[in-house]
Amino acid sequence: MRFIPAAAILLVLLPSAAASGTRSEDDRTQPQDLKKLSIEELTQLDVTSVSRRPEPISRVAAAVSVIRAEDIRRSSSVILAEVMRLGDAVDVGRVNGRTWGISTRGFNISTANKLLVLVDGRSTYSGLFGGTFWDAQDAFLPDIDRIEVIRGPGGTIWGANAVNGVINVISKPSAQTQGTLVSVVGGFNERAVVSARYGDYLGSGHYRIYGKYRMREAQVTPSGDSTQDETQFGQAGFQYDSNQAAANRWFVTGALYRGTNGFADRDDADVAGGHLLGRWTRRTGSGEALSVLAFYDYSYRKVPLQFEGTKNTGEIDVQQQLNRGRHLLVIGGTARMSRFDDLGTAGFRFDPQVRTGWTATAFAQDEITLVRERAYATVGAKFGSNNYTGVEFQPNLRLRIHPSQKQMAWAAVSRAVRLPTRVDEDLRQLVPATGTVFLRGSEDFDPEAVIAYEGGYRVVPHPRVSVDVAAFVNDYDRLRSQELRFEPAPVVVLENRLNARTHGIELATTVQPATPWRVHASYAWLRESFTVDTGSTHRTGRTSEANDPGHMVSARSYLDLPRNFALDAILRFVGRRPSPAVKSYAELDLRLGWGPRPGWELSLVGQNLLHKRHAELFSPATPTWFPRSAFLRSAWTF
Template identity: 40%
Template sequence: MTSRSSFCRVLLLTCLLGPPVVSVAHAQVTDDVRTLTLEQLLDVDVTTVSRVPDSPAQTPAAVTVITREDIRRSGVTTLVDALRLAPGVHVAQVDANKWAVGIRGFTDRLSRAMLVLIDGRAVYSPLFAGTYWEMQDTLLEDVDRIEVVRGPGGTLWGANAVTGIINIITRASDATQGTLVTAGAGSEQRGFFGVRHGGRLGSLTWRAYGKGASRDAATPVRLPSFDGWRMGQAGFRTDWTPDLRRSLTVQGDLFRGEAGQRVTVTSYDAPYRREVDDEVAMGGGNLLARWVSRTPTGTAVTVQAWYDRTHRRDVAFEETRQTMDLDLQVALARAGRHRLVWGLGYRASADDTRSLPPRQFLPAGRTTNLYSAFLQDQVALVPSRLELSLGTRVEHNAYSGIEVQPSVRLAWTPDPAHTVVASVTRAVRTPSRVEADYVTGSVLSPQVPFFLRLEPNDDFEAEQLVAYEAGYRVRAGSRMFLTASAFVNHHQDVLDTNAGAVRAEPGAAGRPRLILPVQFVNALHGNSHGLELTGDARPRPWWRWTASYSWLRVQLSRDAGAQPGSQEVRSEGGSPQHQGLLRWSFDLPGTWEADWMARAVGALPAVDIPAYVTSDVRVAWRWRDLATFELVGRNLPRAAHVEFTGGTAGTVAIQREVYTAVTWTF
């Protein structure tokens, strides 16, 4: 107790001498996690790597599980901010409502090289290739865990899982019974709330929720504010379990929001270019059904279907997209040394676009079909000691045709405390409509006039990756868990831009205009390599710390004969070479909690972003397990810092913020 009181005094002194501190919002504690050991905290099944439950310590890949407890005590209010807890993941906030995310490099606004799943539903957009993070939301109290796989996962999950997979998994409805109400506000968070209620009808459990938030604009450097954000969402989930062998899950969500942005609208008529502060209106909904049946021998058959509709509209562009997906998976019971998993899939995605020239898709609407099949065999070469996983996936997409993505993974466990893993994997990022169908333009000189025009490229091929990885994990007793991962990735046919010859064409009132045509092309190749280290320890029952460090280097070159482009430098210098994270969590006397997290992020020379260090602090008090009062301070050391470039919107500084929240459960 003396030692714990000393920590309390040090923490209090730090809070008083430093900037204002305060803490998280969303939290419900149905289990007293303060009594759990580190081994119990880490004892969660991982399903993303093998599509069947595996222990994190035995999984043959670099995977980080961000648990419900991690999210609760981190002080974050969005799914994307929670990803900062994973090593090797670069999360950069562009402005108040936009983020750029990268795994092992290739950070960009839409995260084109990685796949994002929410309860098995892919949220990767085939229009602009990537994920709109501002459209991905749910009640954080309902998230069970986020599995972050660093490295390719195309063998089981398909194309675009190149640098990694983020799988957001929500809790079953039987774990969210009763009523929860949460609300809060702060310096940047104008206000937010969440309401959820769950119940039971025999073997059927259910929950329904609603949430809303309004966020103030960030601080643009030398520009007026423009990026306020408002979002509302509601949804439900039901789980019917008539017996231990069968289950049916049906869930759905509806959302609507407005996100401020500054856009440059180009026209072929004078004044040719104007900047507009506008709000992106976005909305949509999804519905998912999943049936699981298990035989007495242990074979599990999963049939999943989902439908998703999204809509985005701004001053110059509008898109409506509808996606339907069917998926069959059969996990056969282990037969001798073998455990086979196979599956089939079909996805249809249709879009309808409207825009102001020169920005347009040709044709304006397109329906694409994706067919896939995969097979994986986990072979116990030495039972409980050495396991080999062999698998491959075959897909047919509308742009590059048939793609094959094989993998070989090996896990050696000489004893329960030590695991060594190694893998070789191939993955691809398939073309999207932005490479094959997109036309847009910008003004280079209004006096001439002289325009740059992006034109479609029907010959754009899939970007390819072959990844080599090795890792080591050790559990030092019941109080410490350490991991190390090293990788070398070989990249081919990476996206670049290619400029053609300047040409003249008729303009308004007979005045000619000059056009510089540009296309996306497969013109880069090279490698990326890096190292990731993590540590997780619980020295005392009331004290837990985690730390991580990642080092990355990306080296790309243009193919022989390729013309100079613009993506080589951005791909190499658009992700930090060094990243570090340190978190301390304390269970203070009584029912108080305190959490501190510090992040160090290296410079991004490609977008002229300097290195920075920032920290978050959370203080919470629980009252009879019925209410939690929290105070959170984020980005505390400096009044504002820059994490990424906003492109045509200019550079936006992310401000220090303080907010408070209260959560009731009954």
């Protein structure tokens, strides 16, 4: 039996002078204490990801949910990918100890490519396959202010690859994270997580630095044997914010990371990288603003028996907010360039090995007041050019109506595209002994496209109850297919001869039965159908395109108890996945929290408590199951 590491026990139980000190600035200077806000007040909190400007959730014509700092603190999550389970109607499936599939509104596989993920405005998009490598994306969780989750296309505002949704991770200002925070986690399966952060003044602004290191044990096979996929990951970074009251504001952040991922049949895989981002914003008294963002991102990945690759990306983004009477305008543009160098093996390579890709876009969006406080229309479009497919057009039209101050109905129609990637065009899979190519990409690969029809309704029928309903129909064209060709030997070519229609309903409600108790629940229903073009020989069925549950349910309970105790629970149900087949399952996470003194919090957490082990999302060749686990977490602020 594995035991909680001795160091973790020592750090948890050791009487600390720091723990007896005062609370840090993180606890003292929050602009709003979310624990004290009513449900009605929570619906008035601002989000920025829908239109690139602050607007209350109650006035957003999109399906959006927010994962707040308090939700993260009271969850069982220790890494960023796990936090995404807190989003309404977000399908999160672990493939193994190192790989996650995360998507909204379908198409969730280990290489899901229809969800755009941003961290403080920096895209984590991988030009290799079009999605996010979640094993290389982590964060110091206490520094996250909120995570905005948009379900539905975001191409007009955020560009290509925001096909089914956008996730935007937004950090707290450094002024809210002053002082020192130390956190230690140790337990079964979650072997150890040690992290620390320090914040202070710098000139007229504030800064913080942080570090995080984690070790996670291997998962298990269906019979309970080890899959040898243990992981280690370390990350360190900083953030600087200038005086937030000044007209000209600077935001600078950066990080470096390195990790290893275990395999049963080969040496460990290595990941490493870093980024540097800066943003300058100038605001005027009339609410207008000009913002310029630039970042550089480097990543390295080596997977034995597959490939070794590097990616260098630079991007600059400019946007202007304008108020013109009945018109609220946002205009801007983005230029991005990436260089890929991917060295394959005898059975796996990219041709060419080195490729440079670029995109340039311009967008404009106008919110028009039709009837003041009652009806609004939003019209927008993004024009983009890229080295793969040329010019792309991504428009959207949205309408929202407010029958009363506590009700809103909205509807939208949008178009979004997914651009080709290295896999789509440059991949070559070979028979190692002969060098014969049996699967390849295509230089003629077109962008995948969706036209989405959405609608929704939000209401606060009682000060202690809120309800959010959304429905959608998505029509997809030119999806990736695998076509058998003879050149003259048989070879599978990646082409665009698959089409799909998905439709679904999403429900969410928050109820506060009593002042110390809040419950949030969500439900998602999804149906998918696929067709192929005449003459297609597409051969994979649903395996490569969609393996999604028809039903998902999530319920979270937050209960404050006397004597600084708290009891939190997360119950989730995920319906069956058809192919590769995974049975439906329900799981429960529990957290018992205790604040023995100001600035010190202990948490006892149990994960996956309903089953000894269960599967979530896997390949038939390497099935991985995830066992019940428990850990102890101690956090000090001083």
